[in-house]
Structure formats: C-alpha cells, structure tokens
Amino acid sequence: MSQNQEIPENILCTKTHEYVIVEGNTATIGITQYAAEQLGEIVYVELSDIDTKIPKGDSFGTVESVKAASEVYMPISGKIIEVNERLTSEPELINEDSYNLGWLIKVEGEFPPEALEEMMSMDDYLAFIED
C-alpha cells in the first residue's frame, strides 16, 4: 500500500510511532510509515488548533482509518504553529508519503538534546519494529 518514500535526514522516531524532524526552534511531527501501514487506509484526521501549547506525551489529534481511530502523541513539548491543511481533503497522503507530504503539525519550542534523548534514529526504529 505504501511506496518507498524519501526519508528526511535528522528524523527521530518514538516507540509510539510518531516522528519528529527538528530544525532550530521548529519541529515537524507526523506518524511513521509503519504506523500508517498498521492503521490501514487513513480517511480522516483531526488535529489540535494552531497556537495550542501541548506538553510532551499529550495527544495532539486523532488519525482515523476505516476501522479505527488512533490518538497521536507529542514526542516533544511545543506550540502548534501550523497544521497540514491538505490532509482535510487528502488524508491518504499519510499512507502515501508520511515523512514528506503526509506530515501532521509543525511546532515551535526549545528542543535541547536532552528533549530528544529518548528518541530513536530511523535505523534504530526499524530494528525496534522488527522485534
């Protein structure tokens, strides 16, 4: 169902299958290709509003497949500065290109190395889902 997508550099993944790409004070957050495959065809996405501050570990939205709804959790604390509006009409972008066109939100915050410590590199993540 999913193609081989381009995987951005500096991507970090969580055990709950979110990813984060940090660039200075902003970070792009989405769900991993594996998560999208497990959910199946995504048909609806509901995301928190712009300007909401959400602490690490809290839910920032819901990704729904035909069969079920799954919450998505903040891998880091931050304030939402952008949500991916294209997903309203094209939620399937998450299945097709989760790391690029299928991103969910962009947040602003302080992301010192300690905040990213628990996250895995893509190689470690791929090994983690193999287990």
Next chain:
Amino acid sequence: METENCKKTALYEKHLKRKAKMVCFAGWNMPLQYDKITTEHITVREKAGIFDVSHMGEFTIKGKSALDFLQKLVPQDISKMKEGKAVYTQLCNPSGGIIDDLIIYRLQDENNTYNFLLIVNAANTAKDFDWIIANQDDTRNATVNDVTDKYSLIALQGPEAATILNSAGIEFGNHPKKFYLIETTLRDFKCIIARTGYTGEDGFEILIKNQYAPQIWDLLTEKGEPCGLTPIGLAARDTLRLEAALPLHGNDIDEDTTPIEAGLEWSVKLDKPHYIGKEVLQKQINEGTDKIFIGFKMLTPNIPRKGCELFQEGRIIGNTTSGSIAPYLNCSIGMGYIDKSASIKPGDRIEVLIRNKKYPAEIVKRPFYKSEKR
C-alpha cells in the same frame, strides 16, 4: 495478524497468494483486505466481489420433527417455506433477546422428510449449537449436525454477480430468485447456490464441500475478471453491510435487544404456534418498545464509532451501535438505539459525542444505500 491458533479455511492459500492482510476473527484466519477497503467496497457496489465467508457456521436439521423444532426456535413462520426457500430470522431467548441472527434454508426433502440448513454468525456458532441442542425435545425425529468444518461458503456479490454466475455455467433461467436457493453443480461439483448476502447488492452465496472450494473460487475469479470482480475482505464486508443497514450481531443486536427493538418486526410472526420469546415480542408489538433503532448521517466529516452517546436538545437519548465512513455515499453514518421519547423522524437533528465533542447529525431512513438492481 495471522495467528497459529486460528483455523484456516479451504481458501487460505488463495488469500496468501493475493497478499491479503489476514486477521484472526472468531477463531478463523480470515482476509481483512486485499486492497484499500474503500476500493473493495466500491468494486462490490459497481461491479462484483468474491468473499470467503467459510467462517460462518452451518448446521443441518433433518427429520420428521425438524419443522416443529424450528417453529419453536425462531419467530419466523417456517411452515410457510417450500423447498428451495430461504428466510432471515433470529434465535431468541425467553426474554425475546437475540442469541443470534441467521438464515434458514429449506433444502430438498431427504428420505421424504424435512431437510433444513442454518447459516449462523461465526462468533456464535458454538453457542447457537448448544442452544439448539438444549431446546430439542424430540431427538428421535430430528437430527442436528454442525457441518461448519466440512463446508466452505463463497459469496459472490454485486451488480455483475448474476452475469458471472451465468458465465460460470449456471444459466440465467436457472438462477434462484432473491431469498431462494438451488441445489446444483458447478464444474460437476455439488453445491447449493442461494440468492442471499450481506452487502445490500444482488448476489449469491455458494455452499460447497471444502475439497472443491479452491477450484470454484478460481472458476468464479477467472469468469469474473472481465467484469472487474476482485476478492473482498471482511473490512469492506462490514462497511457494505452498514451502508445497507444490515445489523451486525454483537454490535447492533445482542441478547439484550429484541427483534422488535432492532426494527426487525417484519421478520417476527405472531400467527403461528408458541415459540421461545413469543410473549415478550407480542407485547412489544402491541405496546411499543422503550428504545428504537435508528440510522443517522453525520453533517460533518467526523466518524462515529460503536458506543458514542447521542443527544437531542442537550439531553442524552441513546448510543451508537455501529458507525463508519460510508465509502459509496461519501459521508459518515451510524446506527444505534434511542429512547422512545426522542423525536426521530427522518430529517430530525441529533448530536453525536465523539471524543468529548458533539457533532451534528440527521436521522435518515434505513437503508442508507439501496441497490437499484435488487
């Protein structure tokens, strides 16, 4: 996920070959989907789909007292059934609660006596069998057998289903009518072809011995390909039945709901001898029920799921029992029970609580989708 403790149908290898996503459902390894669920759904609405539903339970009830026995078990009037007829009905408990819903098929008499086939829900097969046996008075003149493990059930559903069956060797003139069956052969293999299904489309369900099932699957797949036939998994089966507003046991109906509450009054007959649950059903028909089964359409894209609370003018009036996107109708739909005091005319507004927010919906007539061809 496929698991080792789950039974395999005779068509298991076919599903693996088509790279189906497999799940363990009701103790069986079943294909959840081969392609995108919405694609499969629309294929059945516009062309045709083939389903392995061999997990469904099949019982035979044969013998002189088989008719009287069934008359006692279900609210339908089985005495009206001629050979070759099928009816939708329920097994009810003494409170009228639905133990399971099922289709009863009257086959050609065997040794000059009754020969019935019952097809029940996979998840309820063992429970149903125990219930039937426990309620049998005359064991000498009726034999009940669970033949689930000997037979495969293949559903061929969609507007092209009849054409495909015709090219597979069953002439149009010999097709059974809706809710009838024929006992015939496909490729010289004995089978039962019933014009029944669970999709809201025209279609057939073919019961065949396990050893012949793979060849019949291949035959139908091959003959169906020019018409756009593809295999369809359990996930699309669920969205198809929901658009057609067909209840799912365990969701929309269960042992605490009666066929009257569930809007299935058309299948409950009072003009027949006593049967289990009759007093309660009779009372509900005469006096009405406290809860009423309804269908609704969301006015926003939010997707209702089983267990959402329903509101009207700020007051909680009920709960959803099924909900999903409706791939063919391009909206979200749901079904559920609401209190009799609520206003439930088609067009009336309700609100659905989804993750702590209320979203507007409108009561609509069931079924949500009706095939033009049926």
